[in-house]
Amino acid sequence: MQIKTLALAGVPFVALHAPAYAQTAQNPPPSPQAAIAPAVPVSQLVRQVDIPYRQFTLPNGLRVVVHEDRKAPVVAVSVWYDVGSKHEPKGKTGFAHLFEHLMFNGSENAPGEFFEPLKEVGATDYNGTTYFDRTNYFQTVPTAALERALFLESDRMGYLLGAVTQAKLDEQRGVVQNEKRQNDNNPYGLVQYKLLEGLFPAGHPYGHSTIGSMADLDAASLDTVKDWFRDHYGPNNAVLVLAGDIDLATARPLVEEYFGAIKRGPESKAPPAPIPTLPAPKKDVMQDNVAATLLLRSWVVPGLNDEDSAALEVAAGVLGGLSSSRLDNALVRREKLAVQVGANNADFAQLGQFTIQTVVRPGVDAAVVEKRLDEILADFIRTGPTADEVNRFVTTTVAGRIDGLESVGGFGGKAVALAEGALYSNDPGFYKRRLQALSRQTPESVRAAMRKWLTRPVYALNVVPGKRPAYEEAKRAAADPVKAAPDTPFQGTRGPLPPVGEVAGLNFPAVQRTRLGNGIEVVYAQRTAVPVTEAVVSFDAGVAADVPGKLGTQGMTLAVMDEGGTTNLDSIRLAEAKERLGAGIGTGGSNDRTTFSLEVPSANLQPGMALLADVVRNPAFREEELGRLKNQALAGIQQELTSPQALAGRVLPPLLYGPQSPYAKAQGLGDPKAVAALTRADLVAFQQAWLRPEKAKIFVVSDRPLAEITQLLEQRFGDWRGVGAAGTKSFGRSQPSAPKIVLVDRPDSPQSLIVAGLPTQLRGTQDLLAYQTANDALGGSFLSRVNTNLRETKGWSYGVRGSFNQAEYAAPYVLSAPVQADKTGPSIAELRTDVRDFVSTKPITQAEFDRAITGAIRALSGNFETSDAVLGAMQSNDLYKRPDNYYATITQKYRGFTRDQLADAMRRVIDPNRFVWVVVGSAAQVRPQLDSLGLPVEVVPAAAVAGGAAPAPATPAATK
Template identity: 35%
Template sequence: MKSLFRSSLCALAAAALLGSFVAQSQSGHKLPEIKYQEFKLPNGLQVLTHEDHRLPLVAVDLWYHVGPLNEKPGRTGFAHLFEHMMFEGSKYVGEKAHIKYVQSAGATDVNGTTDFDRTNYFETMPSNQLELAMWLESDRMGFLMEGLDRVKLTNQRDVVRNERRQGEGRPYDVADEAAFHLLFPKGHPYYGSVIGSHADVESARIADVRDFHQQFYTPNNATIVIAGDFDPAMLKSLLEKYFGPIPKGPAVEAVNVQTPPITSQKRETITDTVKLPRLSVSWLTPKAFTPDSYSIDTAIHALGGGKASRLDEALVIKGQTAQSVSCNNGTYALTGITSCDITAKPGVKLEDLEASFWAELGKLQKDGPTAEEVQASKALSLTEKITGLQRLGGFGGVADMLNYYNQYTGNPGFLPKDVALTDAVTAASTKAAAVKYLTKDSAVVVYCVPGEKKLEDVPRSPADTDANVKLVNPYTPEFEASQDWRKTKPAPGPAPALHLPVPTQFKLDNGLTVLLVEDHSLPVLSASLVSRAGSENNPAGKSGLATLVSEVMGDGTASRDLAKLAGDQEKIGTHIGTGSGLESGTISMSLLTYNSAEGMDLLADVAQHPAFRADDVDRRKKQRLIRIGQETDSVQSMATRVGPKLVFGDSPYGQPGNGTAETVESFTGSDLSSFYASHYGPSDSALILSGDITRAEAEKLAKTYFGKWNATTAPPVVIPAPPAPQPTHIVIIDKPGAPQTALYAYGLGVPVSSPDSDTLDLVNYTLGGAFGSRINMNLREVHGYTYGARSGFSEYRSGGAFYAGALVRTNVTAEAAKEMMGEIKNFPDKPSTDEELAAAKESLIRSLPGRFETNFAIASALSNIFVYSRPLDYYSNLPRKYEEVTQADIASAAKKYLHADQLVIVTAGDKSKIEQGLKNAGLGPVETRDISGKLIQ
């Protein structure tokens, strides 16, 4: 229990430590300097702050030093369960109000996450809402117990178990957990899933959970980072006001767990409802921030981390015995975990695949990595670190980095040492680490083969569980009385001015549009070449062509084959991404500015000189055909393939982006070349540059690398009108044994040019577009049917779709469908209240700056300006447009566009367990279709 005394309001630690980290890589380029202050409150709360006034945003990132590392056997998943409980409502904030407050205030990057060694909570707020964040975070640190009861615990046990089922429904998840059970002995903190087992989560009782909070969710076991646009003196005052009174908790003992080494290879075969078998090999490797962990990073990059890594080259590209290869190295407080997953092609034996794997690893151990492989690993690592600093909060942002370094090294300013340790890696150290740690004897090998998915679910606890438990207030009445001022939600400060990006535009002589946004705060540049070359342009009977074209474009140019193209990118620390959506094809990259010329040369080469080599086309076709077959591994993939087809029919909007087995099989190299020639050209493309670059530099780069591009593109296609909507009915796509049902409702929406588009943003925010929306609160928070539910309007150039849905527990599929459809049906008659509309406006308007924290995000947003011919000041005008929406507009749009009687409800799951309930639900006739959408009689 917490100490039952009132803590005095003491001054902050008198001597605040000023720290900064400045690094320089071996290339000689000076890296950013990040200044931070560090101090402690008298109750032990560690505070780290970093000022940054670029945007009117402030990130609050609170790490509690607790995770599965601190759990007891039989109580797995407590840290993660508590992550959920922290959003359920504390004494002064109110029940389930936390997320509503932060989202309606315009927060972005709002989340809570649990990993083996820590639990964190973060939000990036408009800077005038800093005090709101202090109120919210301090209330759930100090006053959660008063709002925590058995009803909330029961609900969140359901939600957490739905999250686990969501994972269990993914292909190979059961094999991943089996690998951890072999890597660690039972009782080890890393043995099980961070989420915990069904049995342990269900056994959590209110007294256990309250004790866990009192032990670990205390100021002396936490570090808070505030980064962004704040006044230091005011921040100190707020910290003292909100966190200062919270009593210090009991000391948290250091965990002393020894991880036994693996000295004899461990093996297991797991069955799962998958199409393809998969080989996984894992090892225990050095823990976080040890010198050898950096060498393992480089070894794994060379082995299976790069696009043309050794395993990719041997198994995916040349041998074509593997569908995919993925290798990674995760590092934690107790150990590192290094693994490679290799999915076999149909007909390939895992034994043969494993033999090839050990052969490639043996070559790396014998000869070591090449100088190019070492350089690429270092360059990619450096780019990742620096580009992450564009964000104040969220994963990899400044606040997260300070907390991450502090958690594992005790030094928030560890960046220069981190860079130095990366730079210290050599070919010799990489070879030595591979020989020492990646051995056959120390490996865990898991075969995952098609078969029954064996899960260990357990029943829900009785309804009267914990009914007789007496809950004791942790504080004295005197202390409670002294904190009554917390009942008042803090008012926001003056709203900061919104400075949203308005690009500079110019054109080259060949018609290429260039859009530029300058930001010189970090040496980072994002560049994208966007063309109106999306799937809407696929010829009849050629669905999947546009996306295949974009894939093969990234595989080689006339002067660079796949290996050289990949190597040239990685040595300058970048990856060029190629992709295609419904209405555009995009080629993009982010890199450090001093590599701009080399990067633009590569980007232009991919855009202007794709080779479409026969080998690449053939390999990509085979991979695509296998991926299409694998879609039945996932109920979500099954539902999202069928739903649009039933709404749009043969229109491009109804065709799957991957195509069908029949269409992909028919593609020829000339199909790809013809599509490229018809839809990629300067007059129908835009080069978007965002970051550390001037107008003069942008003009020079654009003219140098794109000025000689000449091509003529075909006129825009005409999209046929969709078929008339059918009365609401239910479609079942059968997947026997699925632990969850993918439940989605689909219907017609609006085109991107609709005058009601902005109004529908506000409609959907309340209906299903936010965590606190009606659909999510109903299905997740009230009933515990799902981990999360949402709705949205997908707007296209010539049409659009409405969707709503979730992954739900199999045994409540019908109930969830009725609740979801009830929310959609009721909305036109009960549209947003004044309070809901005000919250939606505040959220959408105040969150806009957070959508443009990174150069990549800015470039992505600007691509929509080009593709949809929007004005350059489109984003800067959005706040005014949202403000002008009235209650009458909301009511009118809801009646006009929400048609609960014209939706197709797609359910992908175990038909034997969901069909009768759906028939009894009264939502319409029920039919069964296959994954292609064909009716099964």
């Protein structure tokens, strides 16, 4: 699906979703104290980061970078244009992003949606994004389809404007405006605008959001957007990166063939973008429909090519980026004044933005937190970081880059690193220079950069709970797209799309199984593309194992295990130990499983495995950590009651599965009253019943051989024994809700979130491939009927999806559609019609069938390019009782389907009349639209979804 990533400087991620789930040790493994020290030097890790490349430039100015990686028969094609929102003059804000959308709507020689020919060839990771400095388009395609991708990218670079019509402009303008409404509708959704306004003087290139203003989008005419394209999208303003199963000798003639005839355009010039310094400190306060006060501190600083940028990145990491950051340790762990903190140095091509965020714990005086925040920052600037803090941050950063090297494209793979360097720094190898610069940082260099840039006047913004004031953007009524005259097909001049050769089949790695001495099964696959090991300890628990009457027990158990330290390491020392290794250790879960995961450079595998075992087997469940994390969870629950997605996620499961189903326990972070009352004994009881060796399996994907992995696991887990009785699950009959609409009243919402669920008789352990393949046409892809209708045809939504939510004992069908508020009722009517037609008079067509089957087969190599994808497939195969070679044989299954077989499968399980609908929106505007749909309507206040507001956390005495 085309998801436009609208990254905005300094906008905080404020989700307040506490760490997921959890265990204590009955038979503790050997002490992991040795795990703290023996990490390899960061310089050794930096040497492992290498993306060799070759490059050339066409006579028309197109710069081409080629990286060869033969691990899979796929090639990443990534085109980056030197045009972003910073190039937009007054009155044309949002044009770069709007044109990003238009360039997916077909070109002169490839009319129709850009996704159609990409889907046909099995492309993966295909999308486009816009930011301050650039617009990019990317896809990973089978090697045999490379010419098709080059034709498409060159056609929209050199042969686009004949296909840009008034109808397409109106259509995509509506989509973009709904994307804006969707972003604005979230808690803290207006922070981005206020922050940019406070930091930059009027007219500064970086002073407006990438999404632009409603007024400017409304004013965009066909002539102005065409002029925008002519001025910015020439080959001389672009970088093309080809990474993967390709070499220079093959790439050059292909690029010359498809891009060589495109004429140069005007040279894109970076607008003057001085670094502004406020004349004096400035503070603003804004109200929003949020559960907790957010404190922001921000400065404009130098961009990524400045010598101080690396030092500022380290400063942000040590101050608020690491789990063991200064702000985390002081404000969250020790003093318990905040529930979330963070710091980030967003470095752009011409300048950067250094931002600190703190979410005040409900019940705490924000003024107290502000004072402590300023004191901590002042002390940090005065004294600087320690050498160990610098090393931990750099190690963590480099480890993340090593892991990212496994992907050739997408949002963050090797093609991205090369393209960013070429476009922003005139050096595709800038990624390595940056890592080397980070590794050279010292406490003094970081302190010097902070003294230089962070002692300037600060812009402070406090977002406080309250009624969001009416704002200009929301006053603009949503309008239906103007129905322009039908498009006249443009006669292209380049001939048909290139044919696709024989696509190589999937080479899924061989999966091996063995057992430890205590019977724990180990499921292993070897991948050698990067020197990284990923492991998951999976327990047969999950949401279904949560405690009736105490919902949130599992989540709190895992939060304390993940964040609260072990019997060997307190919470701070545990976080520091992970960072010294560059190890990611975390918890998670699904309806059926609870997991502990490890991702670590294989050079640090032995101490990393020791640390994982310590977390899994030796949780301390310290009372002070339990109190802290309960307060965070309660704040998170309050925040869930302000979020459209979280509200819908709480309301739907009991309706969909029936209130007695174990899966109905999926109630966000839990019952606030139950969470507030949880004791240490509750957590220990859950851990001993569910997170025990008899319920465990260990999944590993690594470049290291199975014998080495097994030996390490045997040392750390092989002597583990459970104590007491194990927990059990009961999946008896439970009655789902009768069809109705539950309207969750969230006043003043510019959008409504529609989520609909249909119980089916399916179970996840059945073969669901036919149903999932058929759903590609109904709701499973960007080209699906529901998305095409509400997004592309009606212009009422930014994106609509439908899928089977597969769990071990159930597989309901769920639709999700965020829509503009004034089209809530009509959108439900359209969705009902789409579903009804699909299972009656308009079943899957031959074209939809061919697209789904061919695309799925050809996409297999791209889908399983990374170890993370393989690890997920191994766990799914095990959970759903599929053979380990399931994906190695799936092509034959696809080829055995018929169109009638898929149509019949959907008719058997989809009953359009049995959906239950949840709508999160403004009842005053939405209720009249729903009353005409012929279904009972129940209205629930958002605050009542979790049984009323969460209990107020206890207020501790502030400490220093």
